[in-house]
Amino acid sequence: MFFATLPWFSPLLHAADSAAPAADPGTTWDLTPLYADEAAWRAAKDRVAAGIPKIKDFEGRLGESAATLLQAMDFVQGLRDEFVRLSVYASLVLDENTRNSAALERTQELGLLGTQFAQAMSVIDPELLVVGEEKIRGFLDREPGLKPYRFSLLEVLRAAPHTLGREAEGVLSAASLVTGTPGSLYGILANADMPWPTIKLSDGTEARLDQSGYARWRASANRADREAVFDAFWKKVRDYERTFGVTLFSQMKTDWFNASTRKYPSTLAAALDADNIPEAVYRTLLAETNANLPTLHRYFKLRARMLGVSEMHYWDIYPPIVALDKKFPLSTSRDLAIHAVAPLGAEYQKLFADSLSGRYTHYYPQPGKRAGAYMNGSVHNAHAYVLMNYNDDYESLSTLAHEWGHGVHSLLANANQPSPDARYSIFTAEIASTQNEVLLLDHMLKVAQSDDERLYYLGSALENMRGTFFRQAMFAEFELAIHEAVEKGNSLSGAKLSQMYGDILRRYHGDAQGVVKIDDLVTVEWAYIPHFYRRFYVYQYATSIAAGTAFADRILAHEPGAVDTYLGLLKAGGSDHPYELVKRAGVDLATPAPYRALVARMNSIMDQIEAILAKRNR
Ligand SMILES: [Zn+2]
Numbered sequence: 001m002f003f004a005t006l007p008w009f010s011p012l013l014h015a016a017d018s019a020a021p022a023a024d025p026g027t028t029w030d031l032t033p034l035y036a037d038e039a040a041w042r043a044a045k046d047r048v049a050a051g052i053p054k055i056k057d058f059e060g061r062l063g064e065s066a067a068t069l070l071q072a073m074d075f076v077q078g079l080r081d082e083f084v085r086l087s088v089y090a091s092l093v094l095d096e097n098t099r100n101s102a103a104l105e106r107t108q109e110l111g112l113l114g115t116q117f118a119q120a121m122s123v124i125d126p127e128l129l130v131v132g133e134e135k136i137r138g139f140l141d142r143e144p145g146l147k148p149y150r151f152s153l154l155e156v157l158r159a160a161p162h163t164l165g166r167e168a169e170g171v172l173s174a175a176s177l178v179t180g181t182p183g184s185l186y187g188i189l190a191n192a193d194m195p196w197p198t199i200k201l202s203d204g205t206e207a208r209l210d211q212s213g214y215a216r217w218r219a220s221a222n223r224a225d226r227e228a229v230f231d232a233f234w235k236k237v238r239d240y241e242r243t244f245g246v247t248l249f250s251q252m253k254t255d256w257f258n259a260s261t262r263k264y265p266s267t268l269a270a271a272l273d274a275d276n277i278p279e280a281v282y283r284t285l286l287a288e289t290n291a292n293l294p295t296l297h298r299y300f301k302l303r304a305r306m307l308g309v310s311e312m313h314y315w316d317i318y319p320p321i322v323a324l325d326k327k328f329p330l331s332t333s334r335d336l337a338i339h340a341v342a343p344l345g346a347e348y349q350k351l352f353a354d355s356l357s358g359r360y361t362h363y364y365p366q367p368g369k370r371a372g373a374y375m376n377g378s379v380h381n382a383h384a385y386v387l388m389n390y391n392d393d394y395e396s397l398s399t400l401a402h403e404w405g406h407g408v409h410s411l412l413a414n415a416n417q418p419s420p421d422a423r424y425s426i427f428t429a430e431i432a433s434t435q436n437e438v439l440l441l442d443h444m445l446k447v448a449q450s451d452d453e454r455l456y457y458l459g460s461a462l463e464n465m466r467g468t469f470f471r472q473a474m475f476a477e478f479e480l481a482i483h484e485a486v487e488k489g490n491s492l493s494g495a496k497l498s499q500m501y502g503d504i505l506r507r508y509h510g511d512a513q514g515v516v517k518i519d520d521l522v523t524v525e526w527a528y529i530p531h532f533y534r535r536f537y538v539y540q541y542a543t544s545i546a547a548g549t550a551f552a553d554r555i556l557a558h559e560p561g562a563v564d565t566y567l568g569l570l571k572a573g574g575s576d577h578p579y580e581l582v583k584r585a586g587v588d589l590a591t592p593a594p595y596r597a598l599v600a601r602m603n604s605i606m607d608q609i610e611a612i613l614a615k616r617n618r
Contacts, residue, residue: 026359027330027361027362027363027364027390028096028359028362028363029092029359029360029361029362029385029386030359030360031089031092031093031385033382033383034085034088034089034092034379034382035085035089041086041089041090041106044082044085044086045086045109045110045113047082048079048082048083048086048113048117049113049116051075051078051079052079052113052116052117052120053120054075055075055076055079055120055121055123055124056120056123058071058072058075058124059123059127060127062124062127062128062131063127063130063131063132063135065139066138066139066142066143066146067143069136069139069143069146070143070145070146072124073146073149073153074145076121076124077148077149077419077420079117080117080419081379081380081381081419083110083113083114083117084378084379084380085379085382086110086113087107087110087114087378088376088378088379088382088385090103090106090107090110091107091376092362092376092385092387093106094106094107094370095362095369095370095387096362096366096368096369097366097367097368097369098368098369098370099367099368100368122169122173125156125159125163126163126166126169128153128156128157129156129157129160129163133157133160136153136157140153147418148418148419148420148421149420151420151421151574151575151576152420152421158276161263162262162263162264162270162273163262164261164262168261172258172261172262175257179254179257179258181250181254182247182248182250182251182254182533183251183533183534185247185250186244186247186248186251186530186533187530187533189240189243189244189247190211190244190527190528190530191211194210194236194237194240195236196208196209196210196213196233196236197209197232197233197235197236199228199229199232201217201220201222201225201228202222202224202225203222207229209229209232209233209236211528212371214229214233217229218230218233218315218318219318219319219320220319221319221323223307223309223315223316226315226316226318226319227313227315229315230313230314230315230521230522231521234521234522234524234525235521237524237525237527237528238521238524240527241494241495241498241524241527242493242494242495243494244494244497244524244526244527245492245493245494245495245496245497245527246494248482248492248497248526248527248532248533249486249491249492249493249497251532251533252267252482252483252485252486252492253486255267255270255483255535256483256486256487258270259271266483266484266487267483267486267487267535267536268282268480268483268536270535271535271536272536275425275427275577275578275579276577276579276580277427277577277578277579278579278590280590281543281579281589281590282476282480282536282539284589284590284591284592284595285473285476285539285542285543285546285589285595286473286476286477286480287592288592288595288596288599289469289470289473289474289477289542289595290477290507292595292596292599293507293508293510295599295602295603296466296470296508296509296510297509297510297513297515298603298606299462299466299602299606300312300317300509300510300515300516301515302606302609302610303316303317303321304316306321306322306459306609306613307319307321311514311517312515312516312517313516313517313519314509314516314517314518314519314522316516317466317516320456320459320460320463321455321459321463322452322455322456322459323456324394324452324453324456326394326453327392327393328392328393328394328396328397329392330363330390330392333390333396333397333400334356334357334400336397336440336443336444336447337352337356337397337400337401337404337436337440338352338353338356339443340401340436340439340440340442340443340444341401341436341439343439343442343555343556343563344439344555344563344566344567345563345567347567348408348563348567351408351411351412352404352408355383355384355386355404355407355408355411356400356404358383360383360384360385360386360407361385361386361387361388361400361404362385362386362387362388363388363390364388364389364390365389365390365391369387369389370387371389372387372389373386373387373388373389373399373402373403374386374387374403375387375403375404375406375407375410377406377407377409377410377411377413377414378410378423380414380419380422381414381419383411384406384407384408384410384411384414385407386400386403386404386406386407388400388403394456394457394460395460397440398437398440398460401436401437401439401440402433402434402436402437403433404436405432405433405434405435405436405437406429406432406433408432408570409424409429409432409433409570410422410424412567412570412571412573413570413571413572413573413574414573415571416571416572416573417571417572417573417574417575421573421574421575422573422574423573423574424572424573424574424578425574425578426537426540427540427543427544427578427579427582428544428569428578428581428582429544430540430541430544430545430548431544431547431548431551431569431582432548432570433544433548434468434544434545434548434549435548435551435552435555435566437461437464437548438461438548438549438552438556438601439552439555439556441457441458441460441461442552442556444457445457445458451612451615451616454608454612455609455612458605458608458609459609461605462602462605462606462609464545465545465598465601465602465605468541468542468544468545469541469542469545469546469598470508470542472538472539472541472542473539473542474504474505474508475529475531475532475538476536476538476539476542477504478500478501478504478526479532479535479536479538479539480536481500481504482497482500482532483535483536485500494524494527497526497527498523498524498526499523501523501524501525501526502518502520502523505518505522505523505525506518543589543594545598546589546594546595546597546598547582547587547589547594549594549597549598549601550587550593550594550597550598551566551569551585551587553597553601554566554586565585565586566585568584568585569581569582569584569585
């Protein structure tokens with residue numbers, strides 16, 4: 001789940017279900033720094049609601065003078081900051097217990113207020129374009145108070161070639177009422193209406209294979225169970241191949257409609273332009289992934305060997321290659337995570353440690369609590385918060401390091417940038433979190449007490465690289481292929497999508513070389529991926545883990561200046577285009593180097609695993 005629901009507010013979400021006993025107050029977050037109580041929240045909401053209609057007082061006046069522009073920007077920013085604070089508070093309270101109907105009502109109220117806000121704001125950008133670049137640059141040079149708005153104002157001007165006239169913008173804005181339909185239909189069918197099958201596992205468990213059931217049972221240690229899970233789940237999805245084909249094809253057409261009416265040559269160009277990412281980043285990612293498929297195949301062969309299977313199938317990808325019977329209680333995990341980030345220096349480590357020990361994390365599962373984990377650091381002058389479903393296992397420790405990687409990123413960005421420039425793009429976000437995962441692995445390998453334990457950490461790191469790098473790049477390649485097909489005027493049926501996906505899936509998994517056997521049944525997997533309803537989103541997981549690995553390599557090798565340039569990237573927040581920020585910190589994602597760093601790391605991990613296995617066989 002990675003979908004923003006409100007403007008200017010997009011928590012970074014990571015799904016990982018669990019369910020256990022209720023939390024004690026010491027392990028929950030304290031939200032009073034956001035609002036002292038309900039009454040304070042409501043009073044603030046009323047202030048924002050009263051302020052929104054006043055935005056139009058600035059209509060037609062933005063070009064009057066630098067002072068008027070500053071007054072307008074300050075007024076809008078004030079409303080925006082308060083609106084974000086209202087939203088964060090409302091969503092955090094709701095996520096503690098999603099059955100809390102008062103909390104649900106508050107988020108719905110804010111949804112309505114957000115729509116009014118967006119409508120009131122829709123006059124601002126077109127007017128800035130009418131005022132024009134020359135005049136605005138003049139204002140920026142003359143009025144130092146406008147400095148915090150410089151980047152965002154220039155961003156509005158950058159969009160000029162793709163902004164239409166008032167009438168056409170009105171039509172596009174009205175069209176947005178219907179352009180979300182494919183995604184909504186997909187969501188209802190995939191999450192609510194699918195008649196998911198139930199099967200009996202070898203130990204007698206009745207397993208209902210909905211999306212979370214599938215994610216859980218496909219990792220079963222019993223191979224026959226895994227095969228049965230795949231068979232039942234994908235047969236059911238296959239029954240709806242035609243319907244999912246229609247929803248995805250509709251989404252592709254919608255995306256192309258939006259891109260072409262805004263005069264972009266392709267949907268990819270439109271998507272990348274939002275953050276000014278060079279197309280070379282996308283192309284280089286795909287080229288490097290394909291060139292390095294032998295590394296992925298090496299991993300699959302190693303996995304087959306460790307699982308003891310002679311012909312590896314798609315259902316052998318998910319079970320852990322080694323079991324780890326070790327508990328990670330919260331206090332132990334906090335210690336381990338804090339030690340793990342030591343290479344990032346004292347400033348970072350202190351922020352990280354204070355975050356883990358202060359009341360900024362809602363740690364344990366409780367009835368009604370939202371599943372998974374996320375960080376929300378959207379409130380500029382407040383601490384970041386993390387929601388966990390802590391479960392005393394290594395996965396929980398790793399998630400803790402990951403989420404507070406996002407959290408400290410937000411703390412540093414908020415402390416070093418004015419509010420309009422603090423919020424960073426998804427393109428840089430996952431760098432901060434994967435970085436911490438790499439550091440955690442490095443630390444765990446140092447403190448591991450047995451080869452089995454070491455194998456577990458190494459195996460979990462490999463699986464993370466497969467899932468976050470190779471698999472997301474594979475999705476990115478498929479996504480590009482189907483968008484391009486639609487742009488050429490081709491029609492896509494469910495069967496056609498399965499054929500296109502199957503070709504890519506087989507190539508990535510070395511089906512022809514006998515690495516992983518891909519059965520026809522699973523080529524409908526595209527129908528299960530919600531991210532395709534958010535154009536060109538997934539590639540950023542792959543670029544982020546590559547960049548995160550490249551930074552971690554330098555930091556762990558004690559390269560002079562490596563820590564400072566990395567922290568500089570975090571502190572920069574969203575003050576410039578994300579590709580430029582990462583490049584300035586020394587990692588150019590339009591070149592092969594960072595992708596090769598990731599592949600080298602993956603090979604080095606496999607070398608370590610093979611060395612342990614060889615030692616055993618001696
Ligand atoms: Zn993340």
